[in-house]
Each structure stands twice: as structure tokens, then as C-alpha cells.
Amino acid sequence: ATAIDLSQPSYNYLGKDLYYLLETRPQPLTLAQAMQAQRQGQFMQHPSSVLHLGINPPAHWVYLPLENQQDRPVLRYLEVGPVWVDRFDAYLVENQHVLFASSAGDELPQHAQPVPVQGYVMPLQIPPGRSALFLRFETIDTQPLMLRLLTSEQQQRLILWNSYSHGGLYGFLLALIAFNLMLFGGLRDRNSLNYSVFLATFIALNLTYTGHLNAWGWPETASITHYGIVVLMVAMAWTGLHFARHFLQLAQFYPRLNGLIKHYSNACLLLVVAFASFDMALPAQYLTFAALVAFPFIMMALGALCWRKGLLAARYFLAATTFGMLGTAISNLTVMGVLPFTLLGYRAVEVGLLIEATLLALALAYRMRQHQAARLRAEELARTDPLTQLLNRRAFFELSDRLWSTSIRNQRPLAVILIDIDHFKRINDEHGHATGDLVLVAVSTLLQQLARHGDLTVRWGGEEFLLLLPETNAEQACLLAERLCVRIAQLKPSGIAVSASLGVAQLGGESNLDELINTADEQLYRAKHAGRNQVVCAHAAGE
Ligand SMILES: Nc1nc2c(ncn2[C@@H]2O[C@H](COP(=O)(O)OP(=O)(O)OP(=O)(O)O)[C@@H](O)[C@H]2O)c(=O)[nH]1
Secondary structure (H helix, E strand, O other): OOOOOOOOOOOOOOHOOOOEEEEEOOOOOOOOHHHHHOOOOOOEEOOOOEEEEOOOOOOEEEEEEEEEOOOOOEEEEEEEEEEOOOEEEEEEEOOEEEEEEEOOOOOOOOOOOEEOEEEEEEEEEOEEEEEEEEEEEEOOOOOEEEEEOOHHHHHHHHHHHHHHHHHHHHHHHHHHHHHHHHHHHHHHOOOHHHHHHHHHHHHHHHHHOEEEHHHHHHHOHHHHHHHHHHHHEEEEHHHHHHHHHHHHHHHHOOHHHHHHHHHHHHHHHHHHHHHHHHHOOOHHHHHHHHHHHHHHHHHHHHHHHHHHHOOHHHHHHHHHHHHHHHHHHHHHHHHOOOOOOHHHOHHHHHHHHHHHHHHHHHHHHHHHHHHHHHHHHHHHHEEEEEOOOOEEEHHHHHHHHHHHHHHHHOOOOOEEEEEEEEOOHHHHHHHHHHHHHHHHHHHHHHHHHHHOOOOEEOOOOEEEEEEEEOOHHHHHHHHHHHHHHHHHHHOOOHOOOOOOEEEEEEEOOOOOOHHHHHHHHHHHHHHHHOOOOOEEEEEOOOO
16 A cells, blocks of 8 residues: 655645545454454555545544654644544554554544534654554544645644635625614515524534534534534524525415425424434434425525516526525535535535525615615605696695795795686597597696696696696786696697686785685686686785
């Protein structure tokens, strides 16, 4: 067997340099038995750079021959990642003599202080000449086993790099959470809150499986890592589906499916918590694995279904979850050993989530913009008359208040013209309601053309219109009314002869706008009585 040359430090994983043996006997092999098996050639060369263990794998023995060409011992750090190995034993052997023996893993809390992200790190003084490492792994979690021998300088650099990259990841996600919580605080948008909770669960999960949570919070109880991972994985799927159901308005589009997903995710969460509480590690593993594989597919399917129903924000959702799913799939396949191991592949779930999080934030912003536009449109609709697009009475009372009080305060002129189309009932009766509508539209268009910017043009009732004219005295208002009367008579919409009667009033001693409008209405009444198609003006003193 070719030995690893320690004179050439490398960051590579040592999978291809090692030889392995799977335990088949019910009781564990002793070190002496493993060494004997190695001498008898029972260890096989490993094909890839990372050792892959399936779910509930047999114990693995690893033999790693070493070559130190210097004439004194060298210090190397044996790194065993990731952080959730149940138990492993390490022996440094020279000429059949054990120079060093140690054990670590989640099941040995007193030793279990893995370096976050990297895993377990053991310093070894490797003697000159040939020696070998014998390692034994026993774990039920499916995971890649990543082994390296590092110099102390490399070890320092890795810690630095890991700190930066995870600081960046968590920093970005925390900023997104803070932003969405602010949105929730300000706009009471439930989606922002649900999304923050989903991101927070992801961070908690990531901190658990990188070992940060353990290192900061519970250095003595490694089993937190053990069950924390499975429970948080299912919790992440739960919060993700919860967010999706509300964001995609699933209850509205697919009420049955909504109920189904709700019960499914609740059941998964309850089950995994129960398995964890009763220390049933294997069922917890299987459940988590199944739930995690199904999760991105469900998310994508929901996005696609709701997009088909016409929900435009579902496009962003679908794009986002596709990236998330790709990342998760690549990571899962890397962990399962289907894809060749690369560090990017191993951490693809994080990259995918960064893209997903960004796109979902865009999706939320898009939905908010839609809501805002819809609200503005609704407000606009509530203020305008649908047939003529003029202001309706409600809008008039909102807007006229200010004009009225400005005119009173500054003693500026203010005038009202009331316009009523003559014999409109007859037009309707003779030409039909639709033609009547055309006449109304033609008259209102004319009114808008002749009114000044700042005048209020209102559909006052069926065939009655009102103009409120700031900075306009009776004389000017009457001139405008005369001009309107002539122009309406010239309109002939759809070839129909149309005329109107107009009443004009100017602000005098009236104490409110209603009185002024009443005065104009009285003039209109007079115009009708005097034979229609004419203007009657009230003057400043009331007449
Ligand atoms: N086509 C149409 N007709 C409307 C609309 N709103 C009200 N009307 C009709 O307008 C007519 C108003 O008739 P009247 O109030 O009797 O007045 P008039 O026929 O114009 O007679 P004078 O005002 O006395 O000249 C009614 O027949 C209403 O049905 C509308 O939006 N479209």
C-alpha cells in the first residue's frame, strides 16, 4: 500500500489514499483483529475521495498508511467531518505498537467538542518513517465521511475561511429576517412573518448541523446535534409549507389540497418529535429523509398549480423553489454518494437557499406591489363614476371641503354650475338606453374639455352634472355656462339633438357649500321653466 507523504501538506480529502473494511460480525473487531485483517489483505482500496455511508451502515474500519521522511516527529491534525458522527476510535500505530489512541463522536459527550463546520480534530505526533492510522466509525446517520491531515497553519486558515463564509451566509439570512420582520411590523403582512420564521428555522438547522449551536450552547450534550438535526429538518419543511400555503393562497385556489398539506406537515412534525422523544433514531432518520426529499417537490408542484390558476406571484415562487430544490438535491445526492464529492456540491443547499431567499423576497415585494396597486385602483374606482369617468358625489364631498374653506378664508370667489340635460327621458325612450349612455359620455367629455385644471367636474345624478369653479366670479361662471350651453347644443352625439339647462351661483353669504349648490339648483329650475336650453345666473347678492 502506498503511504501518504507527509512532506507535502494538502487540503485534499484522503478517501483515495485509504483502505477500508466493513465489519460483518455481530461483535466489534478489536484493534488487534483489524490489524491482522489488514496484514491478510482484507482491507480494500477506496475508490473516491470521500467515504460514503448509507443509512444505518455497518461499522467501517479505515487503514491509512503514513510516511514521515523527516528525522523527527511532525504534528498533524486529523480532521474527521462532519460534526455528526456517532462514535469513532483512532489509533496511531508504528510497528504494531499503539502510539496514540483516542475516541470521539456524538455518543461521547465528554470528548465531543467538534470544531464547528469541520468536525472532530485530533492532534497527532507522527513519528519518523512508516506508521499508520487505524480508524473505526460507527454511526447510523447517512453522511459522507471526510478525512484530512492538516498542518496547524492549514487548520488556522480553515477556521478563518469557515468563519467568513458562514458569517456571510448567516449575515445575509439574518438581514433578510430583520427586513421581513420590519415589513410585518409596518404592513402587518402575514407572509413576511411566515417567511421570517422559515428562514429562522433554516438558520437554526444550519447552525445545528455545522455544530455551531452545539459549540456555543451545549458543548457537553452532543445528542442535541443528533436529534436537533432531524427535528429541525422536518420543522424547516413545516415552516416552508406553511409559508407556501398562505403565500400561494392555496385555501382559496385548492381548498382540499390545502387541508391535505396542512395535515401531512403536522403529522410529519409530530411523528419526528415523538421518535426523538422516545430515542427511536432509525425511524426518525427514515421519516426525515422521506420528508426532506418530498419537500422541494411539493413546493414546486404548489407553485406550478397556483401559477396555472393565474397567480402571477407564483412564477417567482416557482423559480425560487426550483433553485432551492436544485441545491437541496445536489447536497442530498452528494451526501448519499450518488454524485462525486465536491465541497460546492456538499454546500449546494446553502447556495440554493441564498438564491431562493433572494427570489422569494422579490416575490413578496411583487405581491405587495400588486396589493398596493389593487388598493389604489379600488380607491380610484370608489371615487369615479364608471360610465363618464367623472368624479362621483362621494369624491366631490371629499375634495370640495378644501376648496370651500380656502375660498372663505381668503375671501376668494367660488362658483357652481349645475347642468341638466333636457328631456333625457325622451332620448332614452326613443333611442334606447345605450344611446342615452353615449349622450352622457359626450356631454361629460365636453365638460372636462372646457373646465380648467383645478375645477371639479362631477356627475351629480343621472343626467345632471356639477362644476365647482374656484377663483371664478359670477360673471366668468356665466360666460362659461353660456359657452357650455351652446357647445352642448352643437354636439349632436349619434346624430341626436341634445340640449341642456344650466343654473349658476356664486359664493355670497352662504354658510356652507350645500346652500350654494341649492342656489344653483334654483337657477336650474328657473332655466327649465323658462323653456330649457338656456342659462340662468344668480348674482353675488343672491339674485
Ligand atoms: N341612458 C341612461 N339613462 C339614465 C342614466 N341615469 C339616469 N338616466 C335616465 O335619465 C332620465 C332622467 O329623466 P327625468 O329626470 O325625468 O328628466 P328629463 O327627461 O331629462 O327631463 P328634464 O330634466 O325635465 O328636461 C330617466 O329616464 C333615467 O332613467 C344613465 O346612466 N344612462
